[in-house]
Amino acid sequence: MRKPLIATSTLVVASLALAGCSGTDSGDTGEAGDWPDSITISLVPSVEGEDLAEALDPLTAYLSENLGIEVNGVVANDYAATVEALGADQAQVVITDAGSLYNATEQFGAELILRDVRFGATAYSA
Numbered sequence: 001m002r003k004p005l006i007a008t009s010t011l012v013v014a015s016l017a018l019a020g021c022s023g024t025d026s027g028d029t030g031e032a033g034d035w036p037d038s039i040t041i042s043l044v045p046s047v048e049g050e051d052l053a054e055a056l057d058p059l060t061a062y063l064s065e066n067l068g069i070e071v072n073g074v075v076a077n078d079y080a081a082t083v084e085a086l087g088a089d090q091a092q093v094v095i096t097d098a099g100s101l102y103n104a105t106e107q108f109g110a111e112l113i114l115r116d117v118r119f120g121a122t123a124y125s126a
């Protein structure tokens with residue numbers, strides 16, 4: 001379980017760093033160095049939801065401590081929920097599948113900032 005958590009935390013840390021540089025919200029003045037007071041990460045479990053929720057706690061605690069802001073984790077029921085949370089500004093970072101990424105990009109102007117590499121490939125045929 002440690003390797004997936006480490007990989008996920010690395011992905012999220014990099015996502016947060018990049019998202020913090022380009023994101024805007026109602027309190028954002030657009031000046032360099034602006035940083036939100038809190039963010040929410042939304043993701044969908046590929047395993048039991050309870051297991052992911054438990055694994056999310058140490059990740060959000062680690063990110064909160066090292067980023068100096070409150071980081072909340074939300075386990076969504078499905079990928080569409082992560083897209084809607086992003087659009088409603090209930091989540092600022094989502095970990096999602098390719099189809100939902102497309103929807104988030106088209107509907108809400110989301111930007112891909114990181115993608116995973118599996119077995120040396122960044123894409124696959126479905």
